[in-house]
Amino acid sequence: MTITPSTATSVEAPAPAVEPIVRMDDISIRFPGVKALDRVSFRMFPGEVHSLMGENGAGKSTLIKALTGVYAIDSGTMTLGGRPLVISGPAQAQAAGISTVYQEVNLLPNLSVAENIMLGREPRRAGAIDWRAMRRRSAELLARLSLEIDPASQLSSHSLAVQQLVAIARATDVDAKVLILDEPTSSLDADEVSELFRVIRGLKERGVAILFVSHFLDQVYEISDRLTVLRNGALVGEYLTREILRIELVHKMIGKELATLESLESKTRQAAVEGDVAEVPYLEAVGLGRKGSVEPTDLAIHEGEVVGLAGLLGSGRTEIARLITGADRADSGEVLVRGTKKRLRTPRAALRDRVAYSSEDRKREGIVEELTVRDNIVLALQADRGWFRRISRRRQDELANSYISALGIRPANPDALVRNLSGGNQQKVLLARWLAVAPRLLVLDEPTRGIDVGAKAEIQKLVSNLADEGMAVVFISAELEEVLRLSHRIAVMRDRRKVADLPNEDVTVGEIMGLIASGAEA
Template structure:
C-alpha cells in the first residue's frame, strides 16, 4: 500500500455535507433498502460495508440519483434534495465512480474526462483547450497517458483512474467510489489512495465502498455497516478491529472467520499426477494476446494463474475455452488433438468458463435467474429439445439453495441481484453442465467475504471430486490457498509454473511477476 496512514482525528465538527435518512427502496421481488441512514462529513473518508445483497450498491444509486428512493430523504448541505437523474446529483456536488467503468471506450481519454462540459468557442468544441485541460488534470494526479488516445487503448485499470479523474473534475463535494480498487494492482491502488487522501485534505467527503478490510483500516475514518438491507450501525474505524467489523457485517455468526482461519495457506502442493492430463497446451498462442505457453491441467487439479492486470491471464484462459482462436500451438484434450473453434466446441468437451466480466460476458440481464441458470445446458441441447418448465424450476430451486443465491426467487430478473449473487448464478449455470474443466476468471472479485469463502470451498470440493479447475485471481493469498500449482504471467508470457509447496509465498510470486525469474 501507500505511505502509512497519517494518524488523524476525523473532523466531526460542523454538519454533514450529505445526509440520508430513512431510505427505503424496493425492486420487483426484492426489498433492497429498509430505513437506512448515512452521514458524510467534509474531509472524511467513510467506508460503506456489508455482505453481498446488503444494499450497498442500491444505497449508492439512491444517493447519486440513479434510483429515486421509495421513502426517506437525502440532504446536501442541509437542504433536502430529490434527484430525478444522476445529472442532478452531480450538479449538487455528488460524483460517482462505479465498480464497472461507465465510460465511452470509443471516445478519447480527454473527451471522456470532459464530456458534457467541453470547453467551447463560438458554440463549437474548443479541441485544443479540451486536450490541454484534460492533460493538466491527468498530470495533477501524477498519471502519464496520452489524452488523445481512445479510452479503449488503455487497460481496465487506467480506465478506472480516468473515471476517477472525470468524477474529481466535476468539483465534487462528495465523491462516491464503488469498489474502485477491485480491478487495480497494488501500485495502482497506492496511486488511487494517494489521490483519495489529497482530495480528503481538500475537504471532499469520500464514500468508499470496498470488500477489502485492510483498505478500510488503511484509508477510512468512519464506517457505516449495512446488513440485509438494514442499517447495522455507524462506527469509528479506530474503535473497531477487522474481526469486530466482520462480525457486524455478517451478524451473530462468526462462520466466515472460522472458515478463513481453517483454509489459510498450508501449501496444497501434491505430486503432479502421472496420468494423461485432461488438458494439455503446447505452444498455444494468439498474436497480441498471449505468447506461446505450455500448460497441463490434470483431473482434480487446481491451477492458479497469477499476474498483474493485463498480463495475459484472461487471454490465456480464453484460448482454452475457444472464446478466442489460437493462432499457434496445439491443444490436447484427453490426449487427443482438439481445435476449439468456438466456445460451443469447448462446452461439448466439458469445459466451462466464468468470465471476469459478469455483466458484459456472463449474464443476460433482463432474463430471470432461472433462465440464466439453465442457459448453458439448454444451449447445448439446442432449441428443439427444451428443458420442461418443471425441470427448469427444479434446477433453479436446487441451485438457488445449494449456492444460497439471494433473493431465493428464481423468477427475479438477474440484473437486480447483487454482484456476489450474480456470480453464484453463473457458477450454477456451469456446474449444471457437469464440467471436467472449470475456468474461473476472477470469480471472487467485488464480492463479500462470506460469498468468497463459499466459492473457495466450492473450488476445493470440486477438485476433490475430480474436476480440473483453472483459477485466475489478482489476490495472491487466494490463489495460494486453493492452487496445487501456480502459473505466473508477465507481459503476456507465462514465465513460470510453480508447485505450491510451503516455500511458495506471495512474495515469491510477486518476485516472479516483477522480474520474470522463478528464483
C-alpha cells in the same frame, strides 16, 4: 458476541466539528419480495473518505443508488448540505454535486481523453464545439489532480488505471461535493492503487466527501477515515476506521463467528493439498500461445485438481485461460483433451468437450442483465442443446431452484432480474450456469473479485468440493493468498510467459511474489 442489526443501529462514531454534507435518515427501499434497505441511516462529512462495508446483498449498492437517484426511497429523508435532497435520477444528482465513478469504467474508449471528460458539456463557439477550449479545460482538470495525461490522446491507448483517473477528472468537473468510487481498485495493481490514492487524498484536502467502496480490507484501512457497516439491508454501525480492529470488522460484516470462516478456509486448504489427481491430464496445452498475448505455454490440468494461475495483471494468466477455452484463438501449439488433439476454436466447441469458462468480466461476457435468474442459469445449457431443442419450463424451474438452493443465491427468486442482484449473487448465478452443463474442466477467472468475505468463502468451498468430486478447475485470482488456499498446483505467470509450475506444498506468498518479481524460472 454477535451484533444484531436491531441493537447495532445505535453504534455511531463521533462526528467532526463540521456538519455532514450528506445525511440519510431511516431510509427504506422495498422490491417485490425483498426489503433491500430497512430504516438505514448514513452520513458523510466534507474532507473525509468514508467506506461502505458489508457482504454482497447487504444493501450497499441500493444505498448508493438511492443517494444518486437511481432508486426512489419508500420512506426516510435525505439532505445535502443541510437542505432536503429529492432527486429523480443520476443527472439531477450530478447537478446537485454528487458524482459517481463505477467499477466498470463508463467511458468511450474510441474518443479522446478530452472528449470523455467533457462529454455532454462540450464548450461551444458559434454553435460548434470549441475543440481548443475543450482540450484546455480538460488539461486544467487533469493538472488539478496532478495527472500528466495528453487530453488529445485516445482513451483506449491508456491503461485501465488511467481510465479510472480520467473518469474521476470528469466527475470533478461538475464541482462535486460528494464523489462515489465503486470498487475503483478491483483491476489495478499496487502502483496504480497508490496513484489513485494520491488523487483521492488531493480531493480530500479540497474538502470533497468521498465514498469509497471496496472489498480489499488493506485498502479500506489505508485510505478511509470512517466506515459504515450494513448487513442484510440493515445498519450495523458507523465507526472510525482507526478504532475498529480488522477481525472485529469482518465479524460485523458477515454476522458469524470468525472461527467459522477460518475453519472453512482451513478445510478448503487441506482438501486442496491432500486431493488425489488422475494420471492422464483432462486437458493439456502444449506450446499454446498467441502473438502479442502470451508466449507458447505448456500447462496440464488433471481431473480432481485445482490449478491456480498466479501473476500480476497483464502477466498472461487470463490470456492462457482464454486460449484453452476457445474464447481466443491460438496461433501456436495445440490442446489435447484426454490425450486426443482437439480444435477448441470457440467456447461452444470447448463446451462439447465439457470445458467451461467463466470470464473475469461478468458484466460484458457473463450475466445478461435483462434476463431473469432462471434464464441466466439455463442459458449455456440451452445453447449447448441448440435453440430448436427447447428446455421445458418444468426442467428450467428444476434447474434454477436446485442451484439457487445449492449456492445460496439471494433473493431465492428465479424470476428476479439478474441486474437487481448483488455482485456476489450475480457471480453465483454465473457459476450455476456453467455447473448446469456438467463440465469436466471449469476455468474460473477472478470469480471472487469485488465480492464480500462471506461470499468468497462460499465460492472457495464450492471450488474445493467440485475438485473433490473429480472436476478439474483452473482458478485465477489477483489475491495470492486465495490461490494458495485453493490450489493443488500453482502456475506462475510473468510478462506473458509461465515462469513456474510447482505443487502447492508449503509454498508461501513470499515465494510466489519472488517468482513474479524476479521472473526466474522454477
